[in-house]
Amino acid sequence: MTASTALADAVAFARSAREEAGGWDRRGAIPTDVLDAVAGAGFLAVDVPAEHGGLGRSPAELGELCAAFGGACSALRGLVTVQGMVAAAVLRWGDREQRARWLPALASGARRAAFAATEPGAGTDLSAATTSATPTVGGLRVRGRKLWVTFGAVADVYLVLAALDGKPVAVLVEADRAGVTVEPIGGQLGMRAAHLANLRFDDVVVPQENLVGAPGFGLSHVVATALDHGRFTVAWGCVGLAEACLDLAAAHVGRRSQGGVRLAEHETVRALLGRDLVEASAARRLCEHAAELRARADADAIAETVLAKYAAARAASALSEHAVQLHGAAGCAQDSTVGRFFRDAKVMRIIEGADEPAELRLGEYALRRPGRSR
Structure with missing residues (x-):
């Protein structure tokens, strides 16, 4: 499959999915056949190297x-x-055997995965996680609780942040092991169809070979790699959300009239759309720049990804709010697409916690690069 074919297929798939997504949101789940279709099309493994079963595409x-x-x-x-x-x-921190065992299954969707890091008392401060992994006969004994695990209700395996002898570790825990309890949750503000779940690990024994990376590197290396990858995809998802909101708002004001005057004729409406276009375009440019840096393994790629995610999430939040406002009462209806986008965008703003930690990271990055230009 060529890159252009893969992207065209993804766009077509997304276009058809938008028609169904409102129902998924109301029911609180993406149907299994849709999950299988995403996997079957190779969309779960766009950037996984071809040697491991993926498409081997660029950032x-x-x-x-x-x-x-x-x-x-x-x-x-x-x-x-x-x-x-x-x-x-x-891929980054697993050994040869782990890559051979897990990556083809993840790439094909034969194994659905979820990332389990957040805890009741830790939130986004992952260094405060208390889930433990202790040596035992047969490997490691995992004990603890994780919250708000995206696709945790349907995952076959979890990448779990834990502590081994006081050192952060990342452990793969299969969902069907004794002691794993999955508690599906629903009714959240946004991402309602994402099969969220809370997890409990009650003395779950996993083999030693499920430990990814060396003890002490679980947070700073293994989990950090996962978070960086997630941040990049969330940023791009927010760009798509923002651009969709702009398109929906522009189409609505172009056909909606009040007092015999189309909304698009109002200068304040056109000015608002102009500001939205700037925000969406700027967010896209930042994401494109982050992708370029990632492609060449530039040292600034991680910081630029933080910047892109911060800007894109704020753009999605602002544009979705404006789209709801321009749609009026229709934007607040239960089946409103812009209303769903508005709720999802709010989740994207807080998915890594408050804005301030990201701003601090970006401030430190700004101090390291005075006078530099793109």
Whole structure:
């Protein structure tokens, strides 16, 4: 499959998915046949190397796929995100046997994956995680609880952040092992179709070979790789969401009239759309720049991805709010697409916590690069 074919297929898939996404949102789940179709089309493994069963595409191509999915259904984009997070961590930090065992299954969708890091008392401060992995006969004994796990309700394996002898570790835990309890949750503000779940690990024994990376590197290396990959795909998903909101708003004001005057004739409306176009375009340029840096393994790629995600999430939030406002009461209806986008965009703003931690990272990055230009 060529890159252009893969992207065209993703855009077509996303276009058809938007028609169904409202129903998924109301029911709180993407249907199994849709999950299988995403996997069967290779969309879960866009950037996984071909030698491991993926399409071996560039960061930019992965980004465009996530933008297409984000403009249809954030939960659908979330499926690509979490699968990619686990695959990226195994690809970068797994040994030869782990890559051979896990990557083809993740690439094909034979194994659905989820990322389990957030805890009741830790939130986004992952260094405060208390889930433990202790040596035992047969491998490691995992004990703890994880919250808000995207696609956790239907995953076959979880990448779990834990502590081994006080050192952060990342462990692959299969969902069907004794002691794993999955608690599906629903009714959240956004991402309602993303099969979210809370997890409990009650003395779950996994083999030693399920440990990814060396003890002490679980957070700073393995989980950090997963988070960076996730941040990149979320950023692109927000670009797609923002652009979809702009298109929907422009189409609505072009056909909607009040007092015999089309909304598009109002200068304030056109000015608002102009500002939205600037925000969406700027977010896309930042994502494209991050993709370019990632493609050549530039040292600034991680920081530029933080920048892109920050800007894209804010753009999605602002443009979805404006789209709802311009649609009026119709934008607040239960089956409103812009209303769903508005709720999803709010989740994208807080998916890594408050804005301030990202701003601090970006401030530190700004201090390291005075006088530099793109």
